[in-house]
Amino acid sequence: MTLNLALVGLGSVLLTSYTDEPLPRSTADWVQTLAPLVQPVAILVLLVVTRAKFDVSAPRGTYRRFAGLAAKALLICAVVYVWGAYLLRDQFEPTATIGGILTDLPTRFAPPGYLGAIETAVLPNGWLATMLHQWIGVIFWIVVLTGGLITFRKAIVERRASDRARARELLESHGGTSMAQMITWPGNDYWFSPDGQAVIAYRVISSVALTTGEPVGAPAARSAAAQEFSRFCVRNGWTPCFHSITDDLRQDLPSWNSVQVAEETVVPLKGLEFKGKKWQDIRTAMNKAKKSGVTAEWLSYADAPPWMSGQIKALSREWLADKGLPEMRFTLGGLDELADPDVRCLVAVDDKLHVHGVTSWLPVRDEGRIVAWTLDFMRRGPDAFPGVMEFLIASMVVRCRDEGSDYLSLSGAPLARLDRDGQTAPLQRLLDVVGKTLEPVYGFRSLLAFKAKFQPTYLPLYMAYPRVAALPSVGNAITKAYLPRITFRQDPWWRTWIWGPISAANREGPARRRNGTGV
Template sequence: MNDSAAATEPAISRGVTMAHTVIRRMPFTLGFLGVVVILGIASGGLWRRLDERSWFPDIAYGWPPLTEGRWWTPLSGSFFGLTPFQYCCMVVIFAAGVGWAEWRLGTLRTALVCLSGQLIGILGAAVTVGLLAHTHLDWADRLSEVRDVGFTTATFSALAAVSATLRSPWRLRVRAVLSAHVALTFLFESTFADLMHLLAIAVWLPVGEKLFSRTEHGFWPRTRREVRMLAFIGLLVIATASVAVYFFPSNSLLGPTENERGSLWSTILTVVVITVVAEQLRKGRRWAWWGTLVYGLLHVVFTLVLLGVAIGTDYETTGAVTVGTGLLWAVEVALLYGGRGAFRVPVRRKITDGALSGTDPGKALRALLARYGGSTMSWMTTWPENKYWFAADGERCVAYQRHAGTIVVLTDPIGPAELLPATIAGFTDRCEAAGLIPCLFSTTEAVADIAGELGWRSVQIAEDTIVDLPQLEFKGKAWQDIRSAINRANKEGIEFRLVELADEPFALIAQVRAISEEWVGEKGLPEMGFTLGGVEEALDPAVRVGLAVDASGTVHGVTSWLPVYGPGDEIRGWTLDVMRRRPDGFRPVVEFLIASSCQAFKTEGAELVSLSGAPLARSASTDGAEPIDRLLEGLGAAMEPYYGFRSLHSFKAKFQPRHEPVYLCYRDEADLPRIGIALTKAYLPEVSAKDLMALGASG
């Protein structure tokens, strides 16, 4: 009995402490809900419809109360619910949404947001329908007679405002869900409350961004995954509209929807097709992007034509569903076009000619890598955005991307070393036949020398940092920082785990995604690609991932390691790709992760670890260098505040690496401007002209 009581006391103590914290942090939320519940009991609104009461017109808001001089109704109507079910729903939503906002924004700011948002919604909606009444718009005529109560608009305002305080990707997700809900309900239901919600978030999304955003700014997604997710959500919203119209027909702003519902089977087919295409958009498939963009454009144009016919003639040719979905498709098309760089994953077609005819190119490339080996960056050629050229003998492969009429070959060609000159020459002929400019990017010194013998020119663009594992020992003064990181991790209970990320639980993968996307969100420019992978690439079963996890299961940092193959299907080393840390986590976690990974790979018998080359960063001075070298030096300095390449290069020096130069090979200086544009598009597919101008100004 005593033991049971003793065990219960800590739980009670924690409960009391939590309750005290909630009361202290959320007085506005709790106080408002307390008043609502008391009024609900006193009025009987918790068990009976309020509009059945004789005094309902005295407390309800809308356009009629304003014309009747009941100026207090925007406040009085904000403490009631129309039905018992509405009461329950609003209380739950308010407690969750406004309580969360108050926890993050503080009591005073949350109260001001809720009060102003509620008044903006009520007064704005009332004045809007009042001005539009008697203008042959049936919707406005109907709503100009509506009297309503409720406080959901305050919740929507709070959610719109607090979204500015979130880090990526949650700020985008909250805003996307909020906007999608408001768009659907306003277009296809169009109640007085829907208009209130629309006006409130139209004000508080930009105002909240201006007042409360600290670490990130803007509304456009920063990563390829966020762009794809937003396009995915957009298609699901369109599918949801079809379902909502079929099961819940209404008389909306755009007209009645009942006669445009279609059949149940057509609705099911529409939802299935959209869901399949949406899933491919989420994966970044190019064909899905093209198909959706073309269909969306046709839908928008078709809607505009029908509207023109309807306006110019007496014949009724279109209705609410057509116009409403046309507006949704217009938004989806704008998103797809603006984020077109995120949808570059090609369809993995079979090789149609040569010795590898009928083979999947991705599998063929991996087989060649295992057979002949590659450079420390060679695994990046397997990433889905790349395309491939295979020689007729099936023993040689070149991975590349095409941008601005330029073919950017990624790292060394794969195949027998003695055939490298023939491989480069053959691929060059193929590019010239197509009128394209070829360049070799991130090649080793050996390939740069071969290209030089074929008349190419080269410039060093980075340095690969190599740690030789057989001789690695963390001894001596030079390794003091690394030893300190390992010792501190042991004291704080931080465990190192070397895993295949795809096999880990969903909750852990979600933590890794959150850490990565928060890191990207802090940058001044969008997520980089090409030779810089992310979580999607780390999910490849061939990639090893290092995790720093504490006793509670919290991930403090993550590194991913790409295999480096030697001849004969042997992994001779590993290359660092993803390197992220939790902002509020264990500070020297990256040093701990890299050191622990090196120790693990050494134990497994690996020869080397590459810490990768930081683009536009190197050890040697550019004094007396060629103009192209000085240009790259200046570009690296301009991008340093955004991506910290030079700081990263200096950080890697802690591991006492040796350096191997990495080159860009080109045929003619006249090609360099187009090569520069192509590389910019390869690394920053989402970059805008405004971003580039800001980058240039900073330089």
């Protein structure tokens, strides 16, 4: 506002300069004369009317440091201009004097549009003097604008940190669904209900407010929070989209469209025993681990010894390099999410301190108590013994059963589901085709089949959106949320439909020639 007030003053000076001169005659002249005055006035009015919208404060001392930066930049630029112009005084008309340079100095930092009626004390006629005369103000404003952007960024980071801490308090006090811990992950913004009893984590991508699961907080406040959040999105011009929600929340949004996007597998723990033919693979994996001298170590990633954390990082890098794909984000955690002190790891380690595989587990809370755990991060080494993942999950099942946990969630398998009714809507059939197409790349259906070894209960997870017309933008937002840094060559559609057949043809060509069948 201070900057625009200064521009209003400059515009007034420009307008009053016509008292002794003929008034502008053409429309273009009037626009050139009035715009420097009208534009900052319009911005000032807009800022005053919408001042309630600016509810995010920067950290203490931000603007004091910003003012210091601007003052230093102004001083340095002024000294450089005066000193440089005096050294190049022969390249000015009339020949620059200290008095003329100082008189001209304020005009170097004013926008050129405000200088039309101001008589310039000196004018450059050499290329070096011209560069100094025209660019010293540009350099100053680049520094100031960059500093201003930094203050905005610091305000956002500070706000997210405080909001994340507040969201974590609600999560620890009231709990949520099996994937509620994901609201504490980086990248989320937070909306709090007016009474402060519920929070929704979301991220805005291409004007779509994509939620990370369901509302978290007091059970009685969750349903109302979903409705109020949708109104909040509409007021901001966003399309709300609830992603990975249970059927309970879907029923609370009866006028919305919905489609199943994943299948969650939940292992009931009460009285569970690995007995019978259906548990044969699990018993085999545990026996192999015992023979190989492999044990399951339960610890937080931050407390892991350097030799273990180093191997986990290397193992993860090798896994990603073998896939040739970017690591998926959003509801799929990676190494960054392991740093959360609430997250625990179960690591398969042999007697030679060699890491065979690792899994991470997110706590599930109910009214302040951890009642279950959810599987997130899974990585196995290239030389791990067969069945290492079965061993780690089975070890977690035994641990949680003995500790009295209610259940163990193996999380959701995206784009994979059970065929419950046999008749599905066109959009659901389209997602089934997408899941089948991407199976060679990401293996979502294979993941669901793997989890079936633990005899789970299946729970559908849905995506809810307000109108069908929003589907293209919603689909684009979800793709960017899961794959924010994907390259063209890494694109799964390219790999599946174009690069895959080309690679197969290249591999088959030499084989055919060796067999005498090629042309």
